Amino acid sequence: xxxxxxxxxxxxxxxxxxxxxxxxxxxxxxxxxxxxxxxxxxxxxxxxxxxxxxxxxxxxxxxxxxxxxxxxxxxxxxxxxxxxxxxxxxxxxxxxxxxxxxxxxxxxxxxxxxxxxxxxxxxxxxxxxxxxxxxxxxxxxxxxxxxxxxxxxxxxxxxxxxxxxxxxxxxxxxxxxxxxxxxxxxxxxxxxxxxxxxxxxxxxxxxxxxxxxxxxxxxxxxxxxxxxxxxxxxxxxxxxxxxxxxxxxxxxxxxxxxxxxxxxxxxxxxxxxxxxxxxxxxxxxxxxxxxxxxxxxxxxxxxxxxxxxx
Amino acid sequence: xxxxxxxxxxxxxxxxxxxxxxxxxxxxxxxxxxxxxxxxxxxxxxxxxxxxxxxxxxxxxxxxxxxxxxxxxxxxxxxxxxxxxxxxxxxxxxxxxxxxxxxxxxxxxxxxxxxxxxxxxxxxxxxxxxxxxxxxxxxxxxxxxxxxxxxxxxxxxxxxxxxxxxxxxxxxxxxxxxxxxxxxxxxxxxxxxxxxxxxxxxxxxxxxxxxxxxxxxxxxxxxxxxxxxxxxxxxxxxxxxxxxxxxxxxxxxxxxxxxxxxxxxxxxxxxxxxxxxxxxxxxxxxxxxxxxxxxxxxxxxxxxxxxxxxxxxxxxxxxxx
Amino acid sequence: xxxxxxxxxxxxxxxxxxxxxxxxxxxxxxxxxxxxxxxxxxxxxxxxxxxxxxxxxxxxxxxxxxxxxxxxxxxxxxxxxxxxxxxxxxxxxxxxxxxxxxxxxxxxxxxxxxxxxxxxxxxxxxxxxxxxxxxxxxxxxxxxxxxxxxxxxxxxxxxxxxxxxxxxxxxxxxxxxxxxxxxxxxxxxxxxxxxxxxxxxxxxxxxxxxxxxxxxxxxxxxxxxxxxxxxxxxxxxxxxxxxxxxxxxxxxxxxxxxxxxxxxxxxxxxxxxxxxxxxxxxxxxxxxxxxxxxxxxxxxxxxxxxxxxxxxxxxxxxxxxxxxxxxxxxxxxxxx
Numbered sequence: 001x002x003x004x005x006x007x008x009x010x011x012x013x014x015x016x017x018x019x020x021x022x023x024x025x026x027x028x029x030x031x032x033x034x035x036x037x038x039x040x041x042x043x044x045x046x047x048x049x050x051x052x053x054x055x056x057x058x059x060x061x062x063x064x065x066x067x068x069x070x071x072x073x074x075x076x077x078x079x080x081x082x083x084x085x086x087x088x089x090x091x092x093x094x095x096x097x098x099x100x101x102x103x104x105x106x107x108x109x110x111x112x113x114x115x116x117x118x119x120x121x122x123x124x125x126x127x128x129x130x131x132x133x134x135x136x137x138x139x140x141x142x143x144x145x146x147x148x149x150x151x152x153x154x155x156x157x158x159x160x161x162x163x164x165x166x167x168x169x170x171x172x173x174x175x176x177x178x179x180x181x182x183x184x185x186x187x188x189x190x191x192x193x194x195x196x197x198x199x200x201x202x203x204x205x206x207x208x209x210x211x212x213x214x215x216x217x218x219x220x221x222x223x224x225x226x227x228x229x230x231x232x233x234x235x236x237x238x239x240x241x242x243x244x245x246x247x248x249x250x251x252x253x254x255x256x257x258x259x260x261x262x263x264x265x266x267x268x269x270x271x272x273x274x275x276x277x278x279x280x281x282x283x284x285x286x287x288x289x290x291x292x293x294x295x296x297x298x299x300x301x302x303x304x305x306x307x308x309x310x
Numbered sequence: 311x312x313x314x315x316x317x318x319x320x321x322x323x324x325x326x327x328x329x330x331x332x333x334x335x336x337x338x339x340x341x342x343x344x345x346x347x348x349x350x351x352x353x354x355x356x357x358x359x360x361x362x363x364x365x366x367x368x369x370x371x372x373x374x375x376x377x378x379x380x381x382x383x384x385x386x387x388x389x390x391x392x393x394x395x396x397x398x399x400x401x402x403x404x405x406x407x408x409x410x411x412x413x414x415x416x417x418x419x420x421x422x423x424x425x426x427x428x429x430x431x432x433x434x435x436x437x438x439x440x441x442x443x444x445x446x447x448x449x450x451x452x453x454x455x456x457x458x459x460x461x462x463x464x465x466x467x468x469x470x471x472x473x474x475x476x477x478x479x480x481x482x483x484x485x486x487x488x489x490x491x492x493x494x495x496x497x498x499x500x501x502x503x504x505x506x507x508x509x510x511x512x513x514x515x516x517x518x519x520x521x522x523x524x525x526x527x528x529x530x531x532x533x534x535x536x537x538x539x540x541x542x543x544x545x546x547x548x549x550x551x552x553x554x555x556x557x558x559x560x561x562x563x564x565x566x567x568x569x570x571x572x573x574x575x576x577x578x579x580x581x582x583x584x585x586x587x588x589x590x591x592x593x594x595x596x597x598x599x600x601x602x603x604x605x606x607x608x609x610x611x612x613x614x615x616x617x618x619x620x621x622x623x624x625x626x627x628x629x630x631x
Numbered sequence: 632x633x634x635x636x637x638x639x640x641x642x643x644x645x646x647x648x649x650x651x652x653x654x655x656x657x658x659x660x661x662x663x664x665x666x667x668x669x670x671x672x673x674x675x676x677x678x679x680x681x682x683x684x685x686x687x688x689x690x691x692x693x694x695x696x697x698x699x700x701x702x703x704x705x706x707x708x709x710x711x712x713x714x715x716x717x718x719x720x721x722x723x724x725x726x727x728x729x730x731x732x733x734x735x736x737x738x739x740x741x742x743x744x745x746x747x748x749x750x751x752x753x754x755x756x757x758x759x760x761x762x763x764x765x766x767x768x769x770x771x772x773x774x775x776x777x778x779x780x781x782x783x784x785x786x787x788x789x790x791x792x793x794x795x796x797x798x799x800x801x802x803x804x805x806x807x808x809x810x811x812x813x814x815x816x817x818x819x820x821x822x823x824x825x826x827x828x829x830x831x832x833x834x835x836x837x838x839x840x841x842x843x844x845x846x847x848x849x850x851x852x853x854x855x856x857x858x859x860x861x862x863x864x865x866x867x868x869x870x871x872x873x874x875x876x877x878x879x880x881x882x883x884x885x886x887x888x889x890x891x892x893x894x895x896x897x898x899x900x901x902x903x904x905x906x907x908x909x910x911x912x913x914x915x916x917x918x919x920x921x922x923x924x925x926x927x928x929x930x931x932x933x934x935x936x937x938x939x940x941x942x943x944x945x946x947x948x949x950x951x952x953x954x955x956x957x958x959x960x961x962x963x964x965x966x967x
Contacts, residue, residue, distance in 0.1 A: 029459070037652070201414040202424075205477065208372045209428035210401030219427075223418040359822035466910040467678075496677035496849060496911075501893035501904035508903065523822065530895035530904065553897055567827035569852030571894055573875040576856055579831075582824045584778065585792045 041303045048303070051296025058289050062108040071099035073106040074257045082275050092277040094267070103259035104281050110260045111289065114175055114244040115237040121179040123233045126186025131221045133187065134194025136213060145191065148184035156181045160243055164252040171260075174253035178243050182236055189232055193225040231301045238293030245286050261286050312386065313347035314517040315404070315485050319380040320344045320370050322363075326590065338590050340366040342541035343380070348485065351511065353518040355532030355549070357525055357564075361586055362538040364521045368487045371519060372406050384485070402432050405478035409490035411470035415462040421448070422458040425476045434481060447476045452506060468499035472506070479510065485517045492527060504530060525568050529553055537561050540589055540597040543616060547623035557625040559604050596628065604629060637709065638665035639843050640689065640811055645703035647684055647693060654915040658684045659867050661938075662703070666811065669841040671834070673858030673875065675848055677890075679911055680864040682847045686813045689845075690724055708810070726756070729804035733816040735796040739788040745799055746784030749806075756807045771802040775832050794825035798832065805836055812837060812844045818853065830857060851890060855879050860947075863887050866922040867914050873948040883950040885929050921953065929954060 025032070042048040061068070070088070080097035083089050091100035133144040151159065163177035197203065197220065206216050245262030247253035254260035256267070261282040268279030323337040341363045348354045356364045369375040371382055373389055381388045384400055392400055405428070408414040415424055425444045429435040435443055445455040451472040462470055471491060478486055488507065492500040508531065511518060520531045528535055529549055536546040537558065545558040556562045563582045582601045587593055593600050599609040608628050616626040642664045649656040659681045666672045676682045687693050689705055691712065705712040707728065712720065724730075732738055740748060749768040753759065759767065765784070772780035775798040788796055797817055804812060814833070818826040834857055837844050848854050854861055855875060862872045863884065871884040882888045892905030909926045912918055918925050924934040933939075933953050942955040 041652075200416075201408040201410055202416045202419075204369075204374055205406060205408060205414055205474070206427060206431075207374055208401070208404070208406045209431060209477070209481070210398055211427065211431040215431055219419070219423070220416050224416070226418075359824065468910055497851070497890055497893045498677065498907040499910060501895075501906045502908075504895065505903050505906060524895075525823075526895040526897050529897050530901060563824055565897060567823040568897060569823075569826075569830075569850065569856045570896065570898060571851040571855045571879060571891060572898075573855045573858075573879050579827065583828070585794055585825060586822070 038303055042299060045299045045303070047295045048299030051292050051294070051299060054288060054292025055296055058108050058112060058285075058292065061105050062112050065102075065105040065109055069099075069102040069105045071102040073098060073103045073259045082271065082278070084275070085277050091281045092275070094264075094278055095271065098259075100264075100277065100281055103264060104261070104285055106259040107261045107264065107282060108285065108289075110171075110254060110258065111241045111245065111286070114171075114178070115241045115293075117175055118179045118182060118240045118244070119233045119237050121175075122182035122236070123186050123229050125179075126183040127190045127222060127225060127229050128217075129183065130187035130190030130192075131194045131217050131225060134191035135198055135217050135221050137195075137198075141191070144187070148187050151181065151184045152188070154181075156239075157243055157246055160247060161250065161252060164247050169252045169255065171254045171258065174244055174247045177247070178240055181243070182240065185236060186229060186232060189228060190225045193228055194221050197221050197224045227304045231297060231304055234293055234300055235297035238290040238297070241293070242286065242290050313349050313383075314385060315371060315519070316347040316383040316386075317367070317371060317380070318345050318383070320367065320377045320382070321379040322366055322370060322375060322377050336590050339541050339592060340589060341370065341377075344538070344541075344543055345380075346536055346543070346546070348517045348519055350484070350517050351515040352534070353511065353520050353532045355528035355535040356519060356521045356538060357523065357528045357535060358538035359523060359564075359586055361540075361589060363541040363589070364523075364538050365489055367538075368406070368489045368519065368521050372404060372487055373400070398432055402428070402434070402481040403484045404487070405481065405483040405485075406487045406489065407471070407474050407478045407491045410494050411467045411474065412462075412494075414474050415470055417462055419461075420458070421460050421462070421473055424462070425458075425473060425480055428477060428481045432481065443480060444476075447480045448473075450510070451476045451479070452502075466499070467495050468502055471495065471499075471503050475503075475507065475510075479514075479516075482514075483516065485519070487519045487521065489521045490523065491520075493522065493524065500527070507531070525564055537564070540586065540592060542597065542626065544598065544627070545623075545625040546616070547620075551620070551623050555623075557619055557623065557630060558598075558627050559602050559629070560598050561625075563601075563603070596626075639668045639670075639708065640664075640666040640845070641704075641706040642685070642689070643704045643706070645685070645688060645705065646701045647681070647688055647698060648701050649698045651697055656914045657867055657917060658698070658914055659688070662864075662867075662869055664862055664869060664872070666843050666845055668810070669838075669843055670860065671837065671844045671846055671858045673846050673848065673854035673861040674864060675851055675854045675861060676864030677849060677911060679914070681867045681914075682864050683815050685864075686730065686815050686845060686847055689813060690728060690730060691720055725804075725809075726807055727809055728811045728813065729807065729809040730813040730815065731797070731800045731804055731817045733819050735793070735800040736788060738800060739796060741788055743787075744784065745786055745788060745791070749784070749799070749803055752803050752806060767806075771806050772799070774805075774836060775799075775802045776828075777802070792825075793821050794829055797821065797829050801829070801833055801836070805840070805842065808840070809842060812842050813847070814844055815847045816849065817846075819848070819850070826853070833857075851879075851894060863890075866912055866917060868922065868951070870923065870952070871948075871950045873945075873950075877945065877948050881945075883944055883948065883955060884923075884952050885927050885954070886923050921951075 075098065077097035080093045082095055083093040085092040089099050089101065091104060093099055129144060133141045160177045160181045163180060164174050167173035167177060203216060203220060206220060244253055248260045248262030249266040251266065254263050256263060264282040265279045271278045320341050321343055322341040323339050325334040326336045326338055327333060328335045344367055346354060356367060358364045366375065370377050376390065381390065384404065389400055422441060422444050425447060426440045429440050429443060441458065444458055448455060448457055453469060453472050465473065492503050495503065504527065510516065520528060522528045532549050534546065535549050535552050536543045537560065539560050545561050556565055566579045584601050587600060595610040595612055596614050599605045602609065606628060614626045614628045616624050618624050619630045642662060645659055645662040647659040649658055662685060674682050674685065684693065688700055689712065693700060700713060746768060749771065750764045753764045753767050768784055769780045772783060777783055777795065777798050791799065818829050821829060830853065846854065846858055858875050860872065861875050861878045862869045863886065864870065865886050871878065871887050878887065879891065882891055889905060889907040893907060895901065895904060907926050912922060912925065920935040920937055921939050924930045927934065939951045939953045941949045941951050943949050944955045
């Protein structure tokens with residue numbers, strides 16, 4: 001039976017099973033083409049390539065940490081305390097004899113994970129809040145936007161600290177705190193876009209055919225804001241990693257012995273004078289990751305901006 | 311024969327707010343007492359220059375705006391009192407085709423979803439049945455079944471307008487508002503769309519309200535025509551009667567200003583001086599008097615009423631008392 | 632150099648291409664056109680046919696990249712504009728050739744008053760004092776029949792209506808006494824009653840001063856009311872040129888005929904409008920042979936292979952269509 005199908009395919013008759021894939025391809029033909037176009041444009045942009053290379057390198061390192069890392073990240077080996085870089089320990093070891101390279105690699109998992117989770121939560125909630133607020137307008141919009149203004153009026157790190165402290169020091173609470181702080185950034189931007197989309201005639205057409213506000217927000221407003229949310233998300237990912245690391249640095253985020261970059265710097269600070277490698281390597285990784293997300297986000301914004309197209 | 315849609319004395323004034331507290335400083339009198347009715351199988355053309363309120367009338371009829379005063383009746387029922395199921399039935403029966411074929415379709419939505427949306431939101435069809443009906447509708451407006459999985463930007467302006475028409479007609483409405491449906495299109499494509507719209511009416515007996523600034527297009531499409539100026543109807547008549555003998559000086563000026571594609575008859579004359587006054591500060595008396603070539607003493611004092619001058623031909627002008 | 636019978640502007644075999652991500656757009660190909668002194672020449676065509684590109688090429692205002700004039704010559708008063716230096720070109724723009732656009736808002740600076748912008752233009756061309764300059768501006772506005780000319784000088788562009796702004800533009804562009812005015816859809820954004828006013832002013836002033844006009848429009852009605860001669864464009868090329876009377880009374884190209892029949896008229900009764908099927912082709916990959924052939928009801932064997940040359944079925948009436956080929960033309964496609 002299966003053999004027959006393959007044979008039929010060879011003669012140009014499409015077997016049934018392929019149809020699902022075919023339908024998918026037909027339905028998303030535009031997106032596929034658009035994606036290819038975008039990738040080509042990004043490929044021509046040197047900073048996009050550099051940013052992407054950094055991000056891809058970090059992600060690969062994070063995913064492959066259990067395979068690639070030479071040591072166990074939390075196993076204590078007091079005999080190897082504070083060894084300088086070289087030989088078996090490329091980045092040296094910490095005060096409990098753990099390999100810093102290994103811990104930095106595992107730390108990438110945590111930092112990237114925090115970044116992604118925060119952006120998904122804040123981006124999702126922020127986009128919905130912004131879209132509803134912009135579309136409904138009037139009093140509701142005024143109320144929501146004033147609340148967002150209040151959140152935005154605090155420096156993000158300070159507010160995140162206060163929240164994380166109030167919730168109690170743990171990684172999950174740090175994620176919640178940072179996400180909360182980031183919501184207004186998404187909400188404000190999406191609201192602006194929603195205001196523009198709202199004036200389009202297809203919204204009036206949808207209303208005339210009886211669509212309710214929620215339907216319109218979900219099917220018209222949000223999809224039209226998606227590309228901006230992705231761009232902002234990429235840019236904010238860098239900032240998020242930085243703030244999360246800062247929270248860990250002051251002890252409000254990841255708790256020892258979790259190999260988190262900020263927490264490592266925090267402990268390494270005490271040894272900065274004599275064992276420079278302890279705090280330096282996690283710091284360099286934070287720096288490089290944040291820069292990677294920022295330059296890639298900038299390039300992505302340029303490519304997605306319809307004004308520079310065609 | 312009863313009217314499908316009947317508008318009675320529609321009034322819509324938009325407040326103009328200013329200052330910190332948004333105090334109302336003035337009103338923009340967009341629509342200031344407009345009445346008309348449209349019967350089954352009939353097209354009423356609504357013609358006027360920009361800012362005359364014709365689009366606002368369209369929005370009022372569609373229930374996208376609520377009139378300050380006056381009512382819109384659909385088959386004798388005041389639409390303002392409709393709720394729930396009855397309101398949904400109304401939405402299904404009154405549809406709209408907009409002007410701009412770029413802004414009237416969501417660039418991120420498949421044609422299937424755009425055209426199927428009125429069915430989906432009114433819970434008239436779903437899944438395979440919805441796709442089937444969308445395909446049938448596309449065929450009826452002269453598009454291809456395969457177009458269901460395309461995005462708006464893949465179509466030309468004329469095809470986009472066909473998609474807009476398919477969306478308006480898929481629920482089988484009785485009444486359709488066309489708001490300048492061809493003013494963004496080139497003439498060769500405009501002709502295709504106008505013929506299609508007319509043919510669909512012949513086939514299904516829809517009642518149309520056809521809004522346009524182009525007298526030629528309105529004449530071609532309409533059985534009856536209402537000419538609007540600054541929020542009111544200044545003249546209304548059967549199409550033939552209006553073009554044979556326009557009564558209101560504004561209608562005559564509009565017709566004279568229309569450039570005919572015939573150099574042997576260089577008839578285009580600028581009869582009117584000046585621009586349309588702002589609908590915020592209306593002139594006293596007849597709204598047209600500052601631009602009217604036949605202005606009399608009374609015109610500056612009293613607003614003329616829309617009255618029947620000849621059978622079926624009404625004009626709001628002191629010349630016909 | 633330039634004899635009395637030589638046209639003021641002569642465009643010969645002009646080709647313009649745009650290099651985009653979608654491919655090379657062949658926006659103009661083999662376009663030839665002439666405008667005599669004092670003549671109002673109409674250029675009519677649908678969206679994307681290249682009529683604005685043609686006007687911009689004359690002033691060399693094509694953005695490069697992505698656009699490029701790849702072939703041809705544009706002779707103005709005997710000089711080829713395409714060989715002039717940037718500096719010489721700047722002197723021609725606004726002095727000898729002026730241009731007005733569809734949306735005057737884009738040519739007027741929103742943060743300066745109309746008066747200060749007009750004074751600037753006056754000062755560029757004449758050495759006059761403030762008072763004298765102001766007097767000239769008021770005079771200019773009076774000539775375009777601007778009501779309350781003095782008050783208008785103190786206003787900002789957004790305080791004027793579209794028709795008034797277009798009058799200001801006409802006044803400014805004609806103040807430097809150009810020989811040629813390029814008018815790119817100057818009345819498309821206006822209401823018909825205002826359009827009639829603006830066109831009357833434009834025609835009156837240019838005829839009175841002997842300014843030649845290249846009037847670009849998509850509206851055959853406006854063209855018929857205004858122009859001495861008309862060129863019809865389709866998909867990047869001119870397909871028919873004739874005196875206005877001839878082209879409207881006896882159009883030769885099937886496209887021109889189709890366009891004329893597609894207009895809903897108020898003077899005639901039409902049950903249904905004649906239709907040109909299909910839509911304008913992409914200029915990235917235009918059809919071979921005659922670019923109109925896929926939509927043409929009268930196409931026959933050479934149309935999809937041979938690009939039609941211009942035939943002259945009547946004096947001054949040139950048409951690029953194989954239907955009008957003589958014996959000679961027929962032999963030429965049989966050979967190919």
